[in-house]
Amino acid sequence: MNKYDSFQQVWQAIEKGQSFFVAGHLNPDGDSLGCTLAVCSLLERLGKEAYAYASPAIGKDLFFLPGLPKIHVNELPPKPQFDTVILLECSDRQRGGDLESVLQNAKTLINIDHHLVSDAYGDVNHIDSTASSTAEIIFQLFEASENGLLPTPDEATCLYTGVVTDTGRFLHTNTSAEALRVASALVALGADVNKINQVIYFTKSYTELKLLGRALEKMQLLFQNKYSQIILAQSDFELFNAVPSQTQGIVSQPTMIPGVEVSALLKQEPDKVSVNLRSRNHIDVSAIAQHFGGGGHARAAGFKVSGKPVQLVAEELAAVVKEALSNAH
Ligand SMILES: [Mn+2]
Numbered sequence: 001m002n003k004y005d006s007f008q009q010v011w012q013a014i015e016k017g018q019s020f021f022v023a024g025h026l027n028p029d030g031d032s033l034g035c036t037l038a039v040c041s042l043l044e045r046l047g048k049e050a051y052a053y054a055s056p057a058i059g060k061d062l063f064f065l066p067g068l069p070k071i072h073v074n075e076l077p078p079k080p081q082f083d084t085v086i087l088l089e090c091s092d093r094q095r096g097g098d099l100e101s102v103l104q105n106a107k108t109l110i111n112i113d114h115h116l117v118s119d120a121y122g123d124v125n126h127i128d129s130t131a132s133s134t135a136e137i138i139f140q141l142f143e144a145s146e147n148g149l150l151p152t153p154d155e156a157t158c159l160y161t162g163v164v165t166d167t168g169r170f171l172h173t174n175t176s177a178e179a180l181r182v183a184s185a186l187v188a189l190g191a192d193v194n195k196i197n198q199v200i201y202f203t204k205s206y207t208e209l210k211l212l213g214r215a216l217e218k219m220q221l222l223f224q225n226k227y228s229q230i231i232l233a234q235s236d237f238e239l240f241n242a243v244p245s246q247t248q249g250i251v252s253q254p255t256m257i258p259g260v261e262v263s264a265l266l267k268q269e270p271d272k273v274s275v276n277l278r279s280r281n282h283i284d285v286s287a288i289a290q291h292f293g294g295g296g297h298a299r300a301a302g303f304k305v306s307g308k309p310v311q312l313v314a315e316e317l318a319a320v321v322k323e324a325l326s327n328a329h
Helices: 007-016 030-045 100-105 134-143 153-166 177-188 193-201 206-218 234-239 250-256 285-291 310-327
Strands: 019-023 049-054 084-088 108-113 124-127 220-222 227-232 262-268 273-279 300-305
Touching: 007 084, 007 108, 007 124, 007 134, 019 030, 030 049, 030 084, 030 134, 030 153, 108 134, 134 153, 134 177, 153 177, 153 193, 206 227, 206 234, 206 250, 227 250, 227 310, 250 262, 250 273, 262 310, 273 285, 273 310, 285 300, 285 310
Parallel strands: 019 049, 019 084, 084 108, 108 124, 227 262
Antiparallel strands: 220 227, 262 273, 273 300
């Protein structure tokens, strides 16, 4: 299986299918959900049936995405029979959740992803880790179509959301010339940039702001101030009646401090500890996340651990970060 099947091969696989199942990864982010919706809309315009799926829930900040009500949240057909499955943003075939009943009955599996470490588990695989986002790849797929298909304004809004969120508002190091070219093209095609900015970037609840304050209060700098660690206990969430998903963006804050190379946010959730990692310049945090069974990108990654208290996970993580920092010099 080629890891880098061409867009032509992706299009050939799409042309062959009539009924499609489309999904991104668990806990879908803007890229995952934006791509799922844009691809489903495209398939429907091509006269095909598309079943959009997401699990386990969709964050409120993404409710504005055009076509969102079409998504089946946590809901699979009793006897899934799709010609073709398109998995987006899934670095392995389990990243979309328990989809085995869907995958086993499908004739063709198309895998489109931009993660650094990604399995070629599909029949057709287009994996491009140089792309800022899967949305960037989907736009290129449009451009490669023989019949000159272009995103509709709604599809452009979905794809722009993927590019803008995965590049952290064009601030992360994956903000390439190509990412900006694609973003520009999507704006020209009618992406609703103002709405996206208002909803995703200029809206935060009282609870989220209080949680941010709590997190910054608990920030600790270790290893000659190169490592920032924030541990949020269950009591921190209870204090503001908050849930762990309301911590978006917190992990990036400590990397503003000059000298901080790695930032970790550890959250004690009822059944697990979940960890977000960010790196400023040269530490590959996806390698650190992989050490704990997680993954992601060089500058942004994460993992989850069950059956261990958050303090123990913090100690184990600190040891791995310490080694990564010492190897970097
Ligand atoms: Mn992505």
